[in-house]
Amino acid sequence: MxxxxxxxxxxxxxxxxxxxxxxxxxxxxxxxxxxxxxxxxxxxxxxxxxxxxxxxxxxxxxxxxxxxxxxxxxxxxxxxxxxxxxxxxxxxxxxxxxxxxxxxxxxxxxxxxxxxxxxxxxxxxxxxxxxxxxxxxxxxxxxxxxxxxxxxxxxxxxxxxxxxxxxxxxxxxxxxxxxxxxxxxxxxxxxxxxxxxxxxxxxxxxxVARYLDLMALADRQSARVIGENGKLRDKPGFEVDFITNRSASEASQSHDHPAVLMPVKGHWKVVWEGGSATLAPGDTMSVPENLPYTLTPSMTGEAALYRSVGTADPAGATWAPAA
Known part of the structure; x- marks a missing residue:
């Protein structure tokens, strides 16, 4: 692409x-x-x-x-x-x-x-x-x-x-x-x-998940916020991961469904075969399904990003008290 x-x-x-x-x-x-x-x-x-x-x-x-x-x-x-x-x-x-x-x-x-x-x-x-x-x-x-x-x-x-x-x-x-x-x-x-x-x-x-808590959870690997084994309850039809400058990996990755990248802090470099792009807080990027890409901070300092990927789960369950 x-x-x-x-x-x-x-x-x-x-x-x-x-x-x-x-x-x-x-x-x-x-x-x-x-x-x-x-x-x-x-x-x-x-x-x-x-x-x-x-x-x-x-x-x-x-x-x-x-x-x-x-x-x-x-x-x-x-x-x-x-x-x-x-x-x-x-x-x-x-x-x-x-x-x-x-x-x-x-x-x-x-x-x-x-x-x-x-x-x-x-x-x-x-x-x-x-x-x-x-x-x-x-x-x-x-x-x-x-x-x-x-x-x-x-x-x-x-x-x-x-x-x-x-x-x-x-x-x-x-x-x-x-x-x-x-x-x-x-x-x-x-x-x-x-x-x-x-x-x-x-x-x-x-x-509710706090930013500072997620920064600690994602110290060495991305933190699953919503979805299977996520920090927050529910499997709402998509999963959300939290990635930081410390947990980002230069390894190539891809997904069965389109992935959406949404930086919160810092600048992020996305590289795929055919090009690259740099994202800043407030930018939103849709990565096509099955497209390998790498995701890393583009400069030193604090950086954090939310990534959302669709799943086959139902799109949200009605509220119920905690078990």
Whole structure:
């Protein structure tokens, strides 16, 4: 594969194209400054304005959210896995029907495999613009987002209506639901009872991994974060490894499924027959299946990288208490 062909599978941080109208809370005060990025796969955006950088199926989606301080993402749920790691800033994640069942604060490099089937939201509590990267299970990411009822009601008060087909219409732009199309129904009280309310103590020990802990685990070999024998619970349809400057190997490697490389710290050099590329934090690279490559830091100093590869596992199990 030539360098030009591979460059088409690299999304540079500086080339990311944001969408500010991706979801139903795009006009809601406190959430109206969000930027959403769909990097690999179609994602779960509800807006036709969302730009997809790489549409090649991987068995999972890669996205990102960029938010200024005090900006939050409203309470929602997914039918498949949702894994976040903090690229930049300081973030508070919260969950439950009203967002008060539990919470955790993540720093740069920390990763959170949010349990499937619970309402969750997040906000930038840092002092500068922050960015979190996301891995969503499945090629279709579970068919969209399930919003807490109050989010849909708040959005309606600010001019946005979500159709039952998951498409947004903005009355501020003169848009209305097409004739015969109904708005997204609110979840009933009985339906809401099916969404668990795990506490912080239920979730954090089993679903959160800290950057410094992973650096220690990956001192001599890459650390399996999610997947078979992973540090975090669940086998969500993809596995995630954490690689550092100390555990990186110059040995050639390849995978049965496409691999996605996402640097957190430092610069990384990827070499394959036909070319090479250097990745920086915020860059995303898709390595084709069965293509041998080497992955090493391109300079001295601290370096860390998350790698995600699809598996044959189901795309995430509903949350359940630890055994």
């Amino acid at each position: 030539t360098s030009a062909e591979m460059e088409a599978r690299i999304v540079r941080y500086g080339d990311l194209q944001p969408c500010k109208t991706a979801f139903i809370d795009a006009h809601t005060p406190g959430s109206n400054q969000k930027e959403n990025f769909t990097i690999i796969g179609g994602g779960v955006s509800e807006s036709p304005d969302q730009h997809v950088h790489i549409s090649i199926p991987h068995g999972f989606n890669i996205g990102a959210a960029g938010q200024p301080p005090k900006c939050r993402n409203s309470l929602h749920s997914h039918r498949t896995a949702e894994v976040f790691f903090v690229l930049k800033g300081r973030w508070r994640f919260f969950w439950g029907r009203w967002g008060n069942a539990g919470e955790v604060v993540l720093e740069e490099g920390d990763i959170f495999n949010i349990p499937t089937g619970i309402f969750r939201g997040f906000e930038n509590i840092g002092t500068d613009y922050g960015m979190i990267m996301a891995i969503l299970g499945g090629d279709d990411a579970g068919g969209g987002v399930i919003w807490a009822p109050q989010v849909i009601e708040d959005a309606r008060d600010h001019g946005l209506i979500l159709s039952s087909k998951g498409k947004l219409y903005d009355s501020k732009k003169g848009q209305a639901l097409p004739e015969g199309e109904k708005p997204m129904p609110l979840l009933t009280e009985d339906e809401l009872k099916a969404f668990p309310e795990p506490t912080t103590a239920d979730v954090v020990p089993h679903y």
